[in-house]
Amino acid sequence: MTCPCGTGLELAACCGSIISGARPAPTAEALMRSRYTAYALKNAEYILASHDPEGSDDTDFDATRDWAERTTWLGLEVLSTKAGGADDERGEVEFVARFADEQSREHRHHERASFVRREGRWYFQDGKVVPPPPVTRAPKVGRNDPCPCGSGKKHKKCCGARAA
Numbered sequence: 001m002t003c004p005c006g007t008g009l010e011l012a013a014c015c016g017s018i019i020s021g022a023r024p025a026p027t028a029e030a031l032m033r034s035r036y037t038a039y040a041l042k043n044a045e046y047i048l049a050s051h052d053p054e055g056s057d058d059t060d061f062d063a064t065r066d067w068a069e070r071t072t073w074l075g076l077e078v079l080s081t082k083a084g085g086a087d088d089e090r091g092e093v094e095f096v097a098r099f100a101d102e103q104s105r106e107h108r109h110h111e112r113a114s115f116v117r118r119e120g121r122w123y124f125q126d127g128k129v130v131p132p133p134p135v136t137r138a139p140k141v142g143r144n145d146p147c148p149c150g151s152g153k154k155h156k157k158c159c160g161a162r163a164a
Contacts, residue, residue, distance in 0.1 A: 004040035005033035006076045019046045024122070028084025028091030028115035031122040033076065036097055040073035052116055052123040074098040074106065084115055084122075091115045091122075094130065 003014035010016075015037035018025050025031035031050060038046040044065035051059055075098045084091020097109045113127040141148055147158035154160075 003033075004037045004073060004076070006078075007033070011037070019043060024120070025050075026086055027081075028088075028117075028122055029078060029081050029093050031115060031124065032078070032093045032095060032113055035124060036073070036076045036095075039068050039071070039097075042068045044068055050122075050124055052118070052125045054118070055125060070102050072100040072104075074100060089117050091117075 001011045003009050003011045003016065005015050007014050015030075015034040017023050018030065018034040019038055019041070025034055035047060035050055038044075038050070042065075044061060047064055047068065048059055048061055077096045077098075079094040079096065081094075082092040084093060092112060092114055094112045095110075097111070098106060099109065100106050110130040110132070111127045112130055114125040115122055116125045117123070138148075141155045141160070143154070143156040143160060145155050147153050147155045147160070149159050151158050
């Protein structure tokens with residue numbers, strides 16, 4: 001089976017060995033990918049075990065498990081990483097995870113996640129949702145303004161006449 005995290009590697013050679021505990025995540029990105037894979041595999045135990053033990057008081061095992069079980073994970077795209085390497089103590093990974101809910105509606109989860117390394121082991125610390133860019137509208141064109149299509153005619157005699 002190919003790993004759900006999108007590297008193209010086999011699960012056992014990628015996130016599977018991190019999730020099973022056979023090896024620790026070497027980087028913050030590797031931990032983030034393994035957490036995505038755990039969601040895809042519906043492994044709530046690993047998701048919670050990979051939370052920062054110093055800040056995981058508000059995590060809810062049942063809610064995490066229920067959400068993972070009701071969700072179909074469709075793909076992961078890592079957009080950027082800051083630090084989080086083998087010699088770092090902190091890291092940040094920005095990613096987009098695509099998923100479908102129970103009604104098969106597709107969604108995008110765009111997050112900037114923070115990671116911390118404690119005693120040589122990476123943990124998820126916190127995540128901030130990255131909002132979509134604001135919708136911008138084209139400036140309003142008046143009837144007597146030049147048509148924005150570039151015809152040289154007044155808007156009311158060109159594209160504005162088609163809209164009426």
